[in-house]
Amino acid sequence: MDSLLPMGRDVLASQPFSRLLGAELDGFSAGNAELRVPVTDELKQQHGFVHGGVVSYAADNALTYAGGSVLGTNVVTSEFKINYVRPAVGEYIVARASVVHSGRTQAVCRCEVYAVGDDGENLCAVAQGTIARLGNAKTD
Template identity: 65%
Template sequence: MSDLFEFGKGVLASQPFSVLLGTELEVFEPGTAVLTLVVREELKQQHGFVHGGVLSYLADNALTYAGGSVLGDSVTSEYKINYLRPAIGRKLVAKATVLSSGKNQAVCQCNVVAIGDDGERMVAVAQGTIIKAGTKV
């Protein structure tokens, strides 16, 4: 395992909300991050699929990981998410990549996929601007 990956796992372990949800870091390398989350009943809404807030959290965190992979310690400046279809399945996978980066900010994109008995289905897509921590905006 790389030093970057080990660093990323430590960051995730220091995020109480991520620990509460059970988020796992699968990939963390320059320009790319993959976070996964096992779907539990507590994460669903009244129609039986994963709550949009959970999808939004996962996309936001993956975007910031991707940006942080090229910027260092980072935070989200802004992002948007499009929900494509209900998130039904056993596991969620959020894969984020850096589209463009500079000295203090990176624009990243994230696809969130639900994995179930019938395979993988993209359930959301997000794009965000990630900034180096401490950058004045």
């Protein structure tokens, strides 16, 4: 199921911002990705919740991984939207993304972000985005 996982982890390790956040790729297969970010004090806002930018990062990167799994590694996010549904409180957040539809040059993906703690998983955000393939789709 996770045949893409070693390559995906190499890509994540090459992203300085992902390393800064301590992000880990827990699952990566055709059409799906799961990204985890440990919650540290440095990633919280003034009320003790995980900062929305960190939640947004997790959704964006998971969406891009999911899209890249069907389009190839040379991809970027062309747009995405996120809805925060509950404050993220817990030991870590996990973003699970999947491809809804893909063509030759783009993939529409959706993602759910959960805060995970002693009380289990709690949905904290939902996102949808379009992942675009860079370069010439016919030759790349």
